[in-house]
Amino acid sequence: MTDLCSTHIENREMVQPNHANNLQSVHGGNVMKWMDEVGAMSAMRFAGNACVTARINQVDFERPIRVGDVAFIESYVYRAGQTSVHVHLQTYREDLTSGEREKTTESYFVYVAIDEDGTPTTVPDLTVDSEEGERLHAAALDGEDNTGSGVTRDE
Numbered sequence: 001m002t003d004l005c006s007t008h009i010e011n012r013e014m015v016q017p018n019h020a021n022n023l024q025s026v027h028g029g030n031v032m033k034w035m036d037e038v039g040a041m042s043a044m045r046f047a048g049n050a051c052v053t054a055r056i057n058q059v060d061f062e063r064p065i066r067v068g069d070v071a072f073i074e075s076y077v078y079r080a081g082q083t084s085v086h087v088h089l090q091t092y093r094e095d096l097t098s099g100e101r102e103k104t105t106e107s108y109f110v111y112v113a114i115d116e117d118g119t120p121t122t123v124p125d126l127t128v129d130s131e132e133g134e135r136l137h138a139a140a141l142d143g144e145d146n147t148g149s150g151v152t153r154d155e
Contacts, residue, residue, distance in 0.1 A: 002124050004133040007042045007077040007087075012094065015069050025064035026071065031105050032059060034073050035089045039109045042075040043085040047113035047123045051085060055110040057144070063093070063104050070094040072101060078140035083120040085111045088140035108144050 011034070013019075019030045036053055043051035065071050072094040079086035087109045092101035115121040128137050 002046045002048075002077075003127045003129045004076060004078065004137055005130055007046045008074070008136075009038050009041045009045070009076070010072065010074045011038045011041075013071045013073070015065050015067050015071055017067055020067045023064070024067045026067075026069075028059070028061055031061070031065070031071065031091055032056070032107075034071060035059075035075070035091060035105070035107060036109065038073045039075045039087040039089050040111060042077050042087050043111035043113070046077040046080070046085055046126070047111075047121075049113040049115060049121055049123075051111035051113050053109060054084065054112045057108040057110075059105065059107040061105050063102065065091075065093045065104050070096055071104075076136055076140075077126060078137050078144075080123050080126045082122055083112050085113060085123055086140075086144075087111065088136075088143065106143065108140070 013034050015026045019026045021027050072092040075087050075089045078088050089107050091105035093104050094101045113121050113123045
């Protein structure tokens, strides 16, 4: 069994001109790519196997990240099915000098664990062993419920 907090991954990307659109803010596709990579890391840490993206729930782009800003991406597993791993992802615009963050993007991704042959394989049960884990778990479930996604589980 794997604890939710052990799946928590954080990463940063410095937004460069080659990441930007004509408004000098990062392309949404770049943000989604970074989120997918970090989310896959959480899923693989949890599953102990390679994981592939199976579903991306609605992605909410709340505000831009400008060239020169830092995109701070965090993810963690909040639910597991038989072979699926559900990951909550949030991206923030971060000021490196002050440490202040402002949420820019949020989504829920689903990955499927695969074995060496590329066949879906079972994942462990998710445990929540701390107050911080309980807080993150509740926040993810609440946010998922509010997306109206009709997420189904493979349990």
